[in-house]
Amino acid sequence: xxxxPPTVEAILARFRYRPDExxxxxxxxxxxxxxxDRASGGDELQLLTFGLGKGEYAVxxxxxxxxxxxRTLTEIPRARPPLLGVLNLxxxxxxxxxxxxxxxxxxxxxxxxxPDCPRPARAARILVVRTALGPAGLWVDRVRxxxxxxxxxxxxxxxxxxxxxxxxxxxxxxxxxxxxxxxxFR
Amino acid sequence: xxADLQAVDVCAFWVGDAVYGIDVARVDEILxxxxxxxxxxxxxxxxxxxxxxxxxxxxxxxxRLLPGGLSPRTAKPKVILARLGRRRVGLRVDGMxxxxxxxxxxxxxATSVRGVLAITGDECRLLDLxxxxxxxxxPGRPDL
Numbered sequence: 001x002x003x004x005p006p007t008v009e010a011i012l013a014r015f016r017y018r019p020d021e022x023x024x025x026x027x028x029x030x031x032x033x034x035x036x037d038r039a040s041g042g043d044e045l046q047l048l049t050f051g052l053g054k055g056e057y058a059v060x061x062x063x064x065x066x067x068x069x070x071r072t073l074t075e076i077p078r079a080r081p082p083l084l085g086v087l088n089l090x091x092x093x094x095x096x097x098x099x100x101x102x103x104x105x106x107x108x109x110x111x112x113x114x115p116d117c118p119r120p121a122r123a124a125r126i127l128v129v130r131t132a133l134g135p136a137g138l139w140v141d142r143v144r145x146x147x148x149x150x151x152x153x154x155x156x157x158x159x160x161x162x163x164x165x166x167x168x169x170x171x172x173x174x175x176x177x178x179x180x181x182x183x184x185f186r
Numbered sequence: 187x188x189a190d191l192q193a194v195d196v197c198a199f200w201v202g203d204a205v206y207g208i209d210v211a212r213v214d215e216i217l218x219x220x221x222x223x224x225x226x227x228x229x230x231x232x233x234x235x236x237x238x239x240x241x242x243x244x245x246x247x248x249x250r251l252l253p254g255g256l257s258p259r260t261a262k263p264k265v266i267l268a269r270l271g272r273r274r275v276g277l278r279v280d281g282m283x284x285x286x287x288x289x290x291x292x293x294x295x296a297t298s299v300r301g302v303l304a305i306t307g308d309e310c311r312l313l314d315l316x317x318x319x320x321x322x323x324x325p326g327r328p329d330l
Binding site: 006008009011012016017020022065066 | 194208209211212214215239240269270271272290293295303304312313314316317
């Protein structure tokens, strides 16, 4: 042990975070050791199904980074549909869009942004999706869950994807339209 | 700004009956309920990993690394998602104690506990997270 106590500056140099510091020593845990929660058959598709109005829709689970409980958004003056407003997502300003416009549905019955808007519906959620321009939010009426399907179970549109519709999945509860999330607001 | 260099912002939390702090710049997120997946061959202080936005993050229980008595009954356990270099680590703590700003005059060096750099006037122990989480068997660590 050294006899000279370290100076406060030296202490703070070790205390402060630097992005380029080494993280060595933290026990390296490989994810290969993690017990998988369920055996997955190699080419299974994972879809996140959600509801808008009376319809059921789905997007690929891989593009969705987060599902937030819907909250009041910050309004953008003269924002044009489908942009509803913005959301501060842990410091990143994230635009939130209304997917119903592209899908030919009636938009939300009530405003979602600004100080005067009513409290969002309990079941409403914001899906945060990864895009080339950063995260973007999609305001949906409800989130149903994750569905694992084999690619063969999808009915794909003839002649490749039309617009943003990737395919249709028929389930005992009804059919569910699989869409490209970026197409919903581009 | 020179004013920023004269003060330090600390994210303070409870471990047992003591308050510890890390640099607020390290803190990414505070998660209320975390159930880690157990990992084979993990060190005793690592509870497991959780998947956070697509990456596996180890969860370290700080009670197993730091001295501390019984936690207050009102404590709400949380997991602090902290940055360590380019990686992230989850720190399980007994409760949050807010963000505190200290000036350099508040900070006194402390060397008796591994990973604890300094103690402030109101008994918040500042942690060297890299030293605390370093593998004890790894070479090059200064002998305390």
